[in-house]
Structures are given as structure tokens and as C-alpha cells.
Amino acid sequence: MKAADxxxxxxxxxxxxxxxxxxxxxxxxxxxxxxxxxxxxxEGATRGVTDRLQSLGTNLLSINPGFSQGVTRTAGGATTLTxxxxxxxxxxxGVQGVAPQLSSxxxxxxxxxxxxxxxVGTTPDYELVNAYTTWLGSFLTQPELDGNLRVxxxxxxxxxxxxxxxSSIGSTISxxxxxxxxxxxxxxxxxxxxxxxxxxxxxxxxTARELFVGTDxxxxxxxxxxxxxxxxxxxxxxxxxxxxxxxxxxATGQSDDFTILDQSQLLGTVNSVSGILTVLLAGIASISLLxxxxxxxxxxxxxxxxxTREIGIRKAIGARGRDVLAQFLIEALAISVxxxxxxIAIGIVGSFAIGAIAGWGFVFNPATxxxxxxxxxxxxxxxxxxxxxxxxxxxxxxxxxxx
Amino acid sequence: xxxxxxxxxxxxxxxxxxxxxxxxxxxxDLDVAAGEFMAIVGPSGxxxxxxxxxxxxxxxxxxxxxxxxxxxxxxxxxxxLAAVRSRSVGFVFQSYNLLPRTSALENVAAPLMYQGMxxxxxxxRARAMLERLGLGDRLDHEPSELSGGQQQRVGIxxxxxxxxxxxxxxxxxxxxxSHSGDEVMAILRDLHATGRTIVLITxxxxxxxxxxxxxxxxxxxxxx
Numbered sequence: 001m002k003a004a005d006x007x008x009x010x011x012x013x014x015x016x017x018x019x020x021x022x023x024x025x026x027x028x029x030x031x032x033x034x035x036x037x038x039x040x041x042x043e044g045a046t047r048g049v050t051d052r053l054q055s056l057g058t059n060l061l062s063i064n065p066g067f068s069q070g071v072t073r074t075a076g077g078a079t080t081l082t083x084x085x086x087x088x089x090x091x092x093x094g095v096q097g098v099a100p101q102l103s104s105x106x107x108x109x110x111x112x113x114x115x116x117x118x119x120v121g122t123t124p125d126y127e128l129v130n131a132y133t134t135w136l137g138s139f140l141t142q143p144e145l146d147g148n149l150r151v152x153x154x155x156x157x158x159x160x161x162x163x164x165x166x167s168s169i170g171s172t173i174s175x176x177x178x179x180x181x182x183x184x185x186x187x188x189x190x191x192x193x194x195x196x197x198x199x200x201x202x203x204x205x206x207t208a209r210e211l212f213v214g215t216d217x218x219x220x221x222x223x224x225x226x227x228x229x230x231x232x233x234x235x236x237x238x239x240x241x242x243x244x245x246x247x248x249x250x251a252t253g254q255s256d257d258f259t260i261l262d263q264s265q266l267l268g269t270v271n272s273v274s275g276i277l278t279v280l281l282a283g284i285a286s287i288s289l290l291x292x293x294x295x296x297x298x299x300x301x302x303x304x305x306x307x308t309r310e311i312g313i314r315k316a317i318g319a320r321g322r323d324v325l326a327q328f329l330i331e332a333l334a335i336s337v338x339x340x341x342x343x344i345a346i347g348i349v350g351s352f353a354i355g356a357i358a359g360w361g362f363v364f365n366p367a368t369x370x371x372x373x374x375x376x377x378x379x380x381x382x383x384x385x386x387x388x389x390x391x392x393x394x395x396x397x398x399x400x401x402x403x
Numbered sequence: 404x405x406x407x408x409x410x411x412x413x414x415x416x417x418x419x420x421x422x423x424x425x426x427x428x429x430x431x432d433l434d435v436a437a438g439e440f441m442a443i444v445g446p447s448g449x450x451x452x453x454x455x456x457x458x459x460x461x462x463x464x465x466x467x468x469x470x471x472x473x474x475x476x477x478x479x480x481x482x483x484l485a486a487v488r489s490r491s492v493g494f495v496f497q498s499y500n501l502l503p504r505t506s507a508l509e510n511v512a513a514p515l516m517y518q519g520m521x522x523x524x525x526x527x528r529a530r531a532m533l534e535r536l537g538l539g540d541r542l543d544h545e546p547s548e549l550s551g552g553q554q555q556r557v558g559i560x561x562x563x564x565x566x567x568x569x570x571x572x573x574x575x576x577x578x579x580x581s582h583s584g585d586e587v588m589a590i591l592r593d594l595h596a597t598g599r600t601i602v603l604i605t606x607x608x609x610x611x612x613x614x615x616x617x618x619x620x621x622x623x624x625x626x627x
Binding site: 001002004005016142309310312313314315316317318319320321322323397400 | 453459461481482486487488489490500501502503504513514516517518519521522561565577592606
């Protein structure tokens with residue numbers, strides 16, 4: 001018997017029991033759609049979080065004064081890090097950029113508009129370390145730093161809020177009542193949640209110390225490492241350098257007065273958590289696929305029972321066991337594959353919709369589709385083979401007598 | 404004399420129900436010559452259905468030997484038996500046994516499909532066979548849209564389309580009114596006239612009278 005005839009035979013049978021076929025298919029559609037959608041949502045969420053973390057800066061080490069543990073001296077509360085520490089780190093190998101931060105909240109006025117925002121005193125490296133791009137004008141420069149100049153670079157949101165644009169470069173804005181020249185506007189990075197990285201005013205760290213802080217101690221130091229592979233080495237170097245400068249001997253049980261946060265650690269944690277989440281979601285969705293498969297088996301068994309006489313007739317006119325087996329198996333496969341393809345389409349649309357609503361975009365992973373198709377084929381075979389072999393094994397004499 | 408097309412030698416068929424052994428056929432010897440029109444006659448329960456199943460290769464004897472058209476079929480496995488049914492046996496059933504929701508044309512073409520014949524060729528042959536039996540205008544009708552007599556003619560067309568060595572007709576007129584029954588018997592006699600070997604299985608002596616030779620079967624044995 002020819003393969004084309006088998007397929008035609010199986011498909012024509014699906015057509016005659018449309019409602020039943022559709023309902024059976026629905027089980028597979030729901031199963032595959034939920035697998036595809038949930039895996040897509042999981043990957044989209046992972047991608048979203050990863051993107052946001054990476055927008056903070058690549059290969060970033062963040063050094064904060066004090067401990068991250070403990071109640072009395074929380075990170076950022078101590079004043080042990082200085083501008084001199086930052087300058088010393090600049091010369092370490094593998095360090096691409098060092099950006100100390102002196103930040104405080106200040107009233108910024110431009111024309112008739114004003115807002116209170118974070119003013120950060122920093123160095124030209126800040127652009128690299130925190131992965132900013134200058135949109136208009138220029139970023140802070142070393143001469144501006146050396147000269148304690150009153151210049152400011154502002155974030156996209158700040159520019160918006162203050163009504164500043166292209167024509168405003170070179171104009172004067174006021175920070176805490178002091179006049180500053182606007183030299184640049186940054187490209188928006190997109191919100192990373194609570195505090196927008198785009199609502200910010202950057203001024204030279206020297207100017208900030210002179211006008212707003214009065215001390216050399218900094219809130220934090222951002223260190224950009226040249227490559228991902230060097231992060232661990234640089235971390236160790238930074239630790240040693242700072243311990244030396246601060247006269248801390250960890251060998252005698254003294255603890256560091258600073259904390260280094262490694263972005264890749266955070267990224268790794270996020271990835272493994274969301275990976276587990278994705279697997280969990282896919283696992284739950286797979287259960288509905290399993291139920292769909294059992295639905296196929298159920299309907300195929302009923303079908304074999306109902307068509308016992310037909311099977312007897314086919315055998316009497318020359319069908320071999322394997323012809324009957326193939327006919328029923330292809331029927332089961334057709335249900336599962338057509339259902340699988342429909343499920344993939346629905347799943348993709350679903351994960352696209354969820355991604356759009358949640359705002360992390362849409363991740364299309366071809367591997368998911370391949371796996372889903374393979375899985376629905378597998379479901380068809382696994383749950384179709386038993387009913388089909390029941391049909392194939394029927395004794396023609398008994399089958400012909402069946403009413 | 405030429406080799407008979409059907410040769411049964413000491414054929415028995417015993418059903419094993421687990422507790423008791425029920426013999427349906429006992430030590431049957433039978434030869435049917437090529438081109439013969441033979442009737443196997445017996446009341447219900449006589450073993451004539453078992454006889455038909457064995458002759459039609461739907462079942463195997465539990466003892467004895469069956470040679471069909473030179474092939475010792477009692478020694479074949481299931482797939483080989485299916486191949487013999489496909490090539491050498493045409494069945495005509497009392498209840499027609501057409502495939503439901505399948506057109507007359509596809510029904511008649513089905514045995515050729517299992518032989519692996521291409522679709523165009525088998526549909527052509529099926530059409531020719533149906534036209535020969537006067538059903539040229541019923542090709543696309545499904546069994547439920549045909550009268551009993553028409554269904555049985557489709558059944559005969561299906562039995563003949565593979566040009567089998569033997570045609571086995573099991574009570575072919577049993578479900579028909581006398582007019583349609585006469586038509587069917589006329590067709591079988593015509594077939595015989597063209598040289599086909601026909602084995603008719605019936606309980607009705609009147610129907611059996613159409614055959615050249617009658618073999619009576621009773622309690623699983625050939626009576627006379």
C-alpha cells in the first residue's frame with residue numbers, strides 16, 4: 001500500500017468526524033500553545049531583566065563604603081571611600097574606567113521650569129562605566145574636571161522635564177542657585193525601575209566636592225573591567241589595593257570597610273532563577289499536553305472499537321496488519337501535528353501579547369517551535385500506537401462478525 | 404485432470420474456549436476444480452461459516468492442509484495470508500460489508516489500493532467494473548445511498564476487481580428481496596459462464612440449485 005494512499009485515507013476519516021476531531025485536537029492545541037506561550041514568556045522575562053541589568057553598564061564592579069551586611073553600618077552609609085582611592089584604582093591592569101560618584105539631591109532650574117533631581121559629581125569615565133551615550137553636545141571632559149568648571153550634562157528625562165533640547169546646549173541652568181553651563185544631553189537608556197537612569201544631572205566631581213560636599217569621601221566607585229574574563233582578577237586586585245590603602249589586614253581578622261558588587265554575579269543569579277522559572281512553567285504546561293495526548297488515545301480507542309467491522313472488511317479485502325496500524329497511527333499523528341501547529345501559532349501570538357503588555361518585548365525562539373512540533377509528533381505516536389496496534393491485531397473473522 | 408484450484412486435505416478447525424474444545428470442522432476433504440460453480444449447503448451451526456473463513460484465508464485450519472491455486476496457504480503467516488486474500492480471493496458477503504461513508508467507486512478500488520496499485524489506474528478499473536454491473540451512474544454514491552441490490556452489486560464488483568482465483572459468496576441473497584436476489588444469482592451465473600470459480604455458501608437449497616455441484620455439510624463434516 002502506498003504512503004500517499006495511507007495519508008489520504010487517514011485524513012478523509014478526520015474529515016468525516018469533524019466535531020470529534022476538533023475537540024480532540026483542542027486538547028493538543030491548548031497543551032502546545034501553553035508550552036510555547038509560557039516558555040516564550042519565561043524567555044522574554046529573562047531577556048527583559050538581563051537587558052535592564054546590562055544597561056547599567058557592562059562588566060561593572062560597584063564599590064561601596066561599609067558592609068553590605070549588618071544593620072549599623074549599611075552600604076553607602078559609611079564614608080571610607082575617597083576620591084584618592086578612585087584615582088589609585090585607575091592604574092590597575094584590566095581596569096578600563098573608574099567613576100567615583102558624589103551624589104546629592106538638588107533643585108535644578110532652567111528658565112521657568114524646575115525639578116529636584118539627583119546631581120552626581122563624577123569623572124569622564126562615568127559615560128563608559130555606566131554605559132551612557134551622549135546624544136547632544138559632549139560629555140564631561142578632563143580639562144573641565146581639572147578646572148573645577150561649572151558644567152553639566154543632563155539625562156534625557158531631566159532635559160524633557162526642564163524643556164531643554166538641541167538649542168539649549170551652551171545655555172545656563174541653575175543648580176542649587178548656582179549657574180552651570182549645559183554642555184551635553186544623554187541618550188535615554190530606558191527605565192530600570194525605581195530610579196530612572198535618565199533623570200540625572202552630571203557635573204565634574206571636583207566641582208561637586210567644592211560646591212556641595214566639601215569632603216573627599218565618595219558615595220560609590222564604579223569600575224569598568226576591560227573584559228568579562230578579567231572580572232575576578234580585577235576584583236581581587238581592587239580588594240588588595242583598597243585594603244593596602246586603608247591599612248586593613250584581613251589576615252588578622254579585620255574586615256573590609258568596603259563592599260564590591262559584581263554585576264555578573266547578579267546577572268548569573270537572575271538567569272538561573274528565571275531559567276528555573278521557565279522550566280517550571282514549561283513543566284506545568286507539559287501536563288496539559290500529556291492530558292491532550294490521553295485525549296487522543298481515548299478517542300482512538302473509541303474509534304477502533306466503533307470501526308471494528310470496517311477493520312474486518314479491510315483485512316478481508318487484503319489489508320495487512322501494518323496497513324491498518326499505519327492508517328490509525330497516521331490519524332493520531334494528523335490530529336496531534338495539526339493541533340501542534342495551531343497550538344504553536346496561538347502560543348506565539350499569546351506570548352507576544354503577554355510580552356507586549358508586560359513591556360519586555362517578544363522573544364521568538366525557533367527551538368521552541370521545533371521542540372513543540374517534535375513533542376506533538378511524539379504525543380501522536382505514543383498515544384496513537386496502542387490503539388492502532390489494537391486495530392492491527394484484530395482477528396478478521398471476529399471483526400467481521402462485530403456489530 | 405488438471406490440479407484443482409481448491410484442495411482441502413483432512414482439514415479440521417477446533418475452537419479452544421479454554422475449558423472445552425469445540426470442533427467446527429472435522430477432517431474435511433474437498434476439491435474444487437477451476438471454473439467450477441459449487442455450493443456448500445448446510446443449516447446454521449453446521450460449520451459452513453467456518454468453512455468459508457478457511458477457504459477465504461481469514462482463518463487457518465487447526466489440522467490438515469489447504470492448497471489454494473497451488474499455494475499451501477495453511478502454512479502461511481498473517482501477512483502472507485493477507486497477500487493471498489488480496490490476490491486470490493474475492494468475498495461477497497450477506498450483509499455486503501461495504502466501507503461506510505466511502506463512495507461505490509472507492510469501495511471497489513479499495514482491494515487494489517492494498518495491492519499497491521496507483522490511484523488513477525485502480526479508479527479506472529473500479530469504474531469499468533461498476534459499469535459492467537450496471538452501476539455506472541452510482542459511482543459517487545455512498546453505501547447508505549444505495550438499495551440492497553445495488554450495494555450487493557458493488558460488493559460483487561469489489562470481489563471481481565482483482566480478478567481473483569476464487570469468488571466466495573456467503574449467502575449473497577440473504578438480505579435481498581427475491582427480485583434483487585434473482586439479479587445477483589444471474590450475475591453469479593454469468594460470471595461462471597465466463598470461467599470464474601465460484602463457491603456459494605448458503606442454507607437455502609433453492610439458491611444452491613443454481614450451482615453445478617452441491618456439497619452438504621452437517622456437524623462439521625461433509626455429508627454427501
